[in-house]
Amino acid sequence: MNEDGRRYESLSAPEWPIRESIAEYETGWYTGGYDRVEQPDGSIKKYYWAELATAVVIIAIADDSIIFVEQYRPTIRETHLELPAGVVETNESFTSAGKRELREETGFEANNLLLLQDLWCSTGMLRHRRGFVLATDLRPVEQTLDDNEFLSVHSVPVADAIEVARAGPTNDATVEGILLASEEGLL
Amino acid sequence: MNEDGRRYESLSAPEWPIRESIAEYETGWYTGGYDRVEQPDGSIKKYYWAELATAVVIIAIADDSIIFVEQYRPTIRETHLELPAGVVETNESFTSAGKRELREETGFEANNLLLLQDLWCSTGMLRHRRGFVLATDLRPVEQTLDDNEFLSVHSVPVADAIEVARAGPTNDATVEGILLASEEGLL
Numbered sequence: 001m002n003e004d005g006r007r008y009e010s011l012s013a014p015e016w017p018i019r020e021s022i023a024e025y026e027t028g029w030y031t032g033g034y035d036r037v038e039q040p041d042g043s044i045k046k047y048y049w050a051e052l053a054t055a056v057v058i059i060a061i062a063d064d065s066i067i068f069v070e071q072y073r074p075t076i077r078e079t080h081l082e083l084p085a086g087v088v089e090t091n092e093s094f095t096s097a098g099k100r101e102l103r104e105e106t107g108f109e110a111n112n113l114l115l116l117q118d119l120w121c122s123t124g125m126l127r128h129r130r131g132f133v134l135a136t137d138l139r140p141v142e143q144t145l146d147d148n149e150f151l152s153v154h155s156v157p158v159a160d161a162i163e164v165a166r167a168g169p170t171n172d173a174t175v176e177g178i179l180l181a182s183e184e185g186l187l
Numbered sequence: 188m189n190e191d192g193r194r195y196e197s198l199s200a201p202e203w204p205i206r207e208s209i210a211e212y213e214t215g216w217y218t219g220g221y222d223r224v225e226q227p228d229g230s231i232k233k234y235y236w237a238e239l240a241t242a243v244v245i246i247a248i249a250d251d252s253i254i255f256v257e258q259y260r261p262t263i264r265e266t267h268l269e270l271p272a273g274v275v276e277t278n279e280s281f282t283s284a285g286k287r288e289l290r291e292e293t294g295f296e297a298n299n300l301l302l303l304q305d306l307w308c309s310t311g312m313l314r315h316r317r318g319f320v321l322a323t324d325l326r327p328v329e330q331t332l333d334d335n336e337f338l339s340v341h342s343v344p345v346a347d348a349i350e351v352a353r354a355g356p357t358n359d360a361t362v363e364g365i366l367l368a369s370e371e372g373l374l
Contacts, residue, residue, distance in 0.1 A: 011263060012264050013264070014264045015266065016259060016261060024212075025219050027219070027235040029312065030235060030237065032219050032237070034214070035261060037261045039337065040337050047261040047262055048214040048216040048217060049262045050217065050219070050237050052309070052311075052312050055311070072202050072203060073310045073311070074201070074222060074224045074232075074234040075311065075312060075313065076198060076307050076310050077200070077201045077202070078307070078310075079202065080310065119355075119357050119359050119362055120260075120263050120265070120356070120357070120358045121309055121358065122239070122308055122309060122315060122358075122359065122360070123262055123265075123267065123269075124239075124242070124260070124262065124272075125216065125217055125237075125239050126262065127262060150226065150228075162370065166304060168306075169307070170306050170307070171308065171309075172306050172307070172308045172359060175304065175306055175363065175367075176359060176363045176366065179366035179370055180362075180366065182366075182370065183366055183369065
């Protein structure tokens with residue numbers, strides 16, 4: 001049980017018996033560990049995992065533009081033009097987290113929020129769930145960045161969004177968010 | 188430098204100075220660690236990361252069907268109907284890895300392979316790159332599963348692929364692969 005103020009998903013009952021589940025790398029950002037699992041052939045295997053709090057990615061559409069943020073990502077040492085995103089807090093829904101993150105990161109308050117999709121990420125390793133939230137009916141308010149957020153806000157024409165999202169350097173959250181919006185007929 | 192037979196991407200020169208980079212959790216599957224980074228305001232922050240070898244996801248289309256695999260994922264304790272995927276080996280391209288993984292997991296040999304997209308995943312935490320490969324011109328050969336692969340192969344009509352991919356429980360690699368194929372006009 002994490003009590004760091006962030007939302008984590010509960011796991012289903014396992015289909016393969018778990019002999020042991022050990023958390024052994026606590027970073028304050030994610031937790032690393034392993035489960036010793038009994039496979040269908042009776043063999044035992046250690047499956048290493050890393051648990052990261054649930055995230056929300058926001059597709060915010062105003063008139064004929066989508067809001068992107070340009071942000072340096074120290075983990076991969078690259079700057080990406082990407083969709084706004086952030087961690088969901090305990091007891092927040094995807095839509096309430098999306099509304100808060102969009103306001104904090106970009107200074108836009110959204111009156112309409114809709115969860116388009118939620119899913120697990122990189123399931124060979126991560127315990128990390130991500131929701132994609134559509135935000136519309138926007139009005140400018142005050143941007144309130146966390147003290148470790150250094151980013152600039154960009155407006156990308158809807159007609160260019162797929163090309164901008166897919167152009168390198170890019171990331172999964174941005175490409176997937178824009179393709180979901182396209183699939184939903186929103187672009 | 189990893190020498191485990193798997194492919195890892197080299198990182199760009201950092202835009203923010205790195206004071207220290209420490210790998211401290213070696214699992215044999217992924218490596219956890221942190222960089223102490225000087226932020227634009229001069230403050231120092233530890234950015235924790237986890238490095239996982241590069242992966243390939245395969246969208247294999249034969250006639251009017253797409254090949255899915257049904258597989259239990261011990262990390263999240265769920266069975267997903269998902270696109271075939273696997274780790275890229277050292278010196279493999281995305282397309283050669285996609286060809287090999289498709290043959291091993293599903294028993295289909297593809298004669299045409301095309302990289303549709305590659306990108307970084309979960310960039311707030313992971314150093315993990317993923318490529319999406321289209322595989323066509325398929326013929327059945329012998330399936331050769333690794334000894335920790337327990338999966339069944341399914342054929343999903345192209346017309347149902349988006350609905351099947353998006354229906355829960357699902358994962359990012361599968362949704363993104365199918366949406367990319369749709370965006371490219373392949374479905």
